Amino acid sequence: MTEHLSARSRLVHDALRAAGIPGEIVVLPDAASTAVLAAEALGVEVGAIANSLVFQCDGMPLLVMTSGAHRVDTAALAARIGRGKISRATPEQVREATGQAIGGVAPTGHPAPLETLVDEDLADYPEIWAAGGTPHTVFPMTFGELVRLTGGRVVSVV
Template sequence: MAQSSHPAVDRVAEALAGHGLSSEIFWFDDAVTTAQLAAEALGVEVGQIANSLVFTIDEEPILVLTSGSHRVDTEWLGAELGGVIRRASKETVKEATGQVIGGVAPLGHPAPVRTIVDVQLAEYPVVWAAAGHAKTVFPTTFDELVRITGGAPSPVEPAREASA
């Protein structure tokens, strides 16, 4: 993995340090803009990738950190949160996080962003989150994600019925 620097990644590193974490940021040679690509590059399960998805709920940005093994059910989650969830525009993502789609980190934003942390991430001892650029990730845990984001643990899709 190549080592490099970028202003958004530097802000993420500073934010991690501000939370007492010295988590190493890993740089890839190529962008890993999907959970599958990140998992393959790291040699981990796709569920260990914490996708950072920015939506709006009643026009306010909301960051949903979801396990790479499934999608957010926006209709269901919106109902759970008491609003209507829509995918944020790239401009809204950049304004809310200071980062671009494909590399949005859970922290290092200009101001706090309401955050939901997918409880499915708790199934893994280590999860990987973007670090402010599409070529970066850092290792963390579910509990650390909740703590450093001030996020609310929640399912992001309805419970699945057991199949016969």
């Protein structure tokens, strides 16, 4: 299976296995760089897509794993977590922090661990899907596995 994966997706695969997460990376025929495209390709609700969004907060990258059904309210989120302004990272900042490009950022497989927030509403789905390091790859997991994998803090992001 892993022989068909890119180097970035192999890093994600290896991180999943190291964390004891059994979900297999699926290679999609078409890019699924948005939650809507991923949900359509997988035949699942858009809310079951765990978007990996990278922001900048207090000069550091912040990974927010949010339900595909949500837009992150950065002002409310910053207040909720007691931090300074949260702003979208540039494509260059995303690649520097994760080693991955926007549209394919996985919750793992990064050069170094990232502070991570996990949308509490992802818990509503028995199975969620996240990008596997490229816009053509995704993998399934549970909410609990996502929290454990990322070491993320569960919060409301809207």
